[in-house]
Amino acid sequence: MNRFKDAEHLLRVVLVFATGAIAFLLVRAALVPQSFGQYGHYRGNAIAAIAAKPIVFAGHQTCEACHSDIRDVKRQGKHAGVNCEACHGALAKHTEDPGTIQPPKLDTAVLCVRCHEVNGAKPKSFPQVVTKEHSAGLPCETCHQPHSPLIGAGTKP
């Protein structure tokens, strides 16, 4: 027993370390979110938080649920693959409250030119015009219906 006459000192050191370790574990358990490590070295709930953000673009499926007439016109024409909100802009708010929130009026002078003004970097097969020479200042919809742009193809808006 003589060899361990200072055993009390050792016990104190062990106690200090044990208290420190327990305090660390308690603080860590309190501060680290429960979902941390659920899928990997990150907060698993962050995935749900990011997924919960509201949408701004409604998606053409939602538009077509009400505007099936436009869908049918569009399907026949060259703009079949162009989604509604490519020109009309983000309209999720309109789909939530179609009565009060109306889509903004569109300007073909801006929208048509955005895609169809000639540019050397555009694919050669893509229809392009020099607006000034092409229409002599007339608005595009004088001849082309945007939903089915081939001349004489679409009569409905």
Next chain:
Amino acid sequence: MKINRRQILILLPVAAVAWDAILAGMPEASPNYTLTEHWWGMLVDISKCIGCGNCVRACAAENDVPEGYFRTWVERYHVADYDLANPVVDSPDGGKNGFPPMLESDGKNFFIPKMCNHCADSPCTQVCPVGATFITPDGVVLVDKDYCIGCRYCIQACPYGCRFLNPEMHTAEKCTLCYHRITKGLTTACCEACPTGARQLADLKNPKDPIHAFLRTHDVQVLKPYMATGAKLFYNDLDGSVR
């Protein structure tokens, strides 16, 4: 306001319960969506891109991207004849308002839309010191803005220059592949707004996705394949001068 000992004793357990609820976070946001059933990527068909900037504007509208920063952008390449190593690239305001007419008429000219490649082995997630950026089980690289300390390591690590520091939040920001949309069965805002179908969201785990037939029948590349990032942004008709 004065609080006595008795009130403190009552308040402490209440605060503990509230803190627990905060840490537990939100419930599952998309109940009909199973993380392990998807593996997301995107196809960009260069031969269809007309540089209209619809994707850039749509992304900014959908994700509140701060002015002057871009989660996706479009570059215009001009490669003079025989000079593949030195392309001239311009991207005025990220291509947000389209592109001015080409001045050079020689050589090869084309548009390259760019965004996060949602790499399977992404350098950005590997360098994050706090576990704020990560790849989800369905293959999307995201940032937990509540955990990000704004150290900018990930911004330096991304070989594609796809990240930036949000000037207000001072946290790293990037393309989420419209995670709030694709988990609801919608496509991304950029794909929705693309008038020519140059961008296509692709679910590589879905055997019915047309991406599989496309990858089999076309010469598809990723950017910087030598970086071995496992990029999932597939480019069709990509010119060798693009970097």
